[in-house]
Amino acid sequence: MSPKQDEVIRPLANFHPSLWGDQFLIYDEEVQPEVVQIIESLKEEVRKELLIDLDDPTKHTDLLKLVDVIQRLGIAYHFEMEIYQALMHIYNVYGDRWNRGSPFIWFRLLRGQGFYVSSDIFNDFKDETGSFKESLTHDVESLLELYEATYMSVQGEAVLDDARAFTKAHLEKIAKDPIQCNSSLSRRILEALEQPIHRRLPRMNALRYVPFYEQQVSHNNSLLRLAKLDFNRVQSMHKKELSQLSKWWKGFDAPKNLPYMRDRLVEGYFWATGVFFEPQYSNSRIFWVKSFMMAAVLDDTYDSYGTFEELDIFTKAVERWSMTCMDTLPDYMKMIYKALLDIYDELEETMEKEGKAYQLNYAKETMKEFIRYQMMEAKWKNDGYIPTVEEHKSVAFLSCGYKMLVTAALVRTGDIITEESFKWIDTFPPVVKASSAVCRIMDDIVGHKEEQQRGHVASSVESHMKQHDLTNVEKVYDFLNQQVEDGWKEMNLESLICKDVPTPVITWVINHARVMDLLYKYDDTFTRVGEELKDNIKQCFIHAMSV
Known part of the structure; x- marks a missing residue:
């Protein structure tokens, strides 16, 4: 028998x-049919514009700018085929040598679409000493475009590393200079320095870009109207999903039954819309959130509440994956175990009818794997063991849960995903490993001080300090932050060379890392929800855009 809970020091x-x-519990509004009709006719207008003048080279710069605006307004998912055709055409015509003016947007958009264009073109902007030309600093818009392009770099592209250092230093100065830039431009520069376009979540990017675009004299009214109406239509769908999930979560009654855990359903749903916000992934999003919330329950149970003996019993029960194991578990774990099994059981019949039962099997196996690695960390903590850096990576990159969550993201995503994608994730490929590294390291840095105070398992910070005999924790943070940057370069490379799976899969993997960049940059704002995240959630799920 396990010890009585009140006798255990936790x-x-x-x-x-x-x-x-309960503010998201009830939602029953519907989008008006006439709004849907307007959206469809606006989409047709934009579609025609994207396919016009492909054969006229004088229009190619405008075409790139149009694609850039569509992406930043958050409506690119309506035009994936057209955007791909347009950028493919430009790639076929120009190859690595874009000669229609500034290459900065060209480079960012083509790499973003998976075309591996060379960065050598940036050497044209250096002087005879090998430094970037000072004349670049006279055009702030161009400087910003160069800065944004540098975030598409892969390992070994020194020219882009130099360009980032150069643009950052000058943009920081310009943002503080009232003569060189007005308050609106200053805000744009500071936002870009805080988070470049490549690391932004599409919905958050749209929320920032729509008001800016509206102020541009040359803005396209159809595009602007489409962006606003579509944002509100998708928001309505998100509210409906959030209501459905709130009802499911309320049945859990976490405050009463699991008072030790982070009660963060809404934040978890925000995370899901960061991974994929598009309407066609509704079923998958709901499954992802349930998987995520179970992972949060399990993480807090293994980290902050369960005794080593209890966790050992629970891990063995998960391996067996059968309701017959319920009797072996401590009372508070029975509910967790049942809820875990229920998530998969409730989908089984549907998935079998669709001939996709294999998807649930992969999801289940990665959940078991996630729990096994949580248990390995619990053993380290119980033994007071500080692992080597390599040992830590081999466990913590899987205990962070991103491999499991990426697998969950593929369940019920329709016909674009086949079993090949699940098999690919199962091998823990470089892009998933890099996204997991970004997740684990960023989490370790911001949670380090607080977690060590409550006897948390040794993190990557302790492993590095012990192995390299370091005492200066700030230096370790700097070193680990560099590893996060390396992770981004690895993801960039994989998005260019990995042709094993459909493009959306790679995007979802990278989006998992983008969520980290928003929520874990300076603090763990999922655990300690701050004003910025509260504001983001209100903008995404409460306030509609004024049309």
């Missing part, structure tokens, strides 16, 4: 309760 983390109460 390392409680004291997480704050949910900030949202």
Whole structure:
């Protein structure tokens, strides 16, 4: 028998309760049919514009700018085929040598679409000493475009590393200079320095870009109207999903039954829309959120509440994956175990009818794997063991849960995904490993001080300090932050060379890392929900855009 819970000393983390109460529980509005009709006719207008003048080279710069605006307004998912055709055409015509003016947007868009164009073109902007030309600093828009392009770099592209250092230094100066830039431009520069386009979530990028685009004298009214109407239509669907998930989560009654865990359903749903916000992935999003919330329950149970003996019993029960194991579990774990099995059971019949039962099997196996690695960390903590850097990576990159969540993201995504994609993720390919590294390291850095105070398992910070005999924790943070940058370069490379799976799969993997860049840059804002995340959630799920 396990010890009585009240006799056990547990390392409680004291997480704050949910900030949202029941406000998302009920939602029953519908998007008006006439709005859907307007959206469809606006889409047709934009579609024609994208395919016009492909054969006229004088229009190619405008075409790139149109694609850039469509992406930044958050409506590119309507025009994936047209955008691919347009950029493919430009790639076929120009190859690596774009000669229609500034190559900065060209480079960012083509690499973003998976075309491996060379960065050698950036050497044209250097002087005879090998430094970037000072004349670049006279055109702030162009400087910003160069800065944004540098975030598409892969390992070994020194010219882009130099360009990033050069543009960053000058943009920081310009943003503070009222003579060189007005308050609107200053804000844009600061936002770009805070988070470049390549690392932004599409919905958050749209929220920032729509008001800016509206102020441009040359803005396209059809595009602007489409962006606003579509944002609100998708928001309506998100509210409906959030209501459905809130009802499911309320049945859990986490504050009463699992008071030790982070009660973060709304934040978890925000995370899901960061991975994929598009309407066609509704079923998958719901499954992803349930998987995510179970992972959060399990993470807090393994990290902050369960005794080593209890966790050992639970891990063995998960391996067996059968309701007959319920009797072996401590009372508080029974509910967790049942909820875990239920998530997969409730989909089984549907998936079998669709001939896709294999998807659930992969999802289940990666969940078991996630729990096995959580258990390995619990053993380290129980033994007071600080692993080597390599040992830590081999466990922590899987205990962070991103491999499991990327697999969950593929379940019920329709016909674009075949079993090949699941098999590919199962091998823990470089892009998934890099996204997991970004997740684990960023989480370790921002949570380091607080977690060590409550006897958390040794993180990558401790492993590096011990192995390299370091005492200066700030230096370790700097070193680990560089590893995060390396992870981004690895993801960029994989998005260019990996042709094993459909493009959306790679995008979803990278989007998992983009969420980290938003939520874990300076603090763990998922655990300690701050004003910025609250504001982002309100903008995404409460306030509609004014049309």
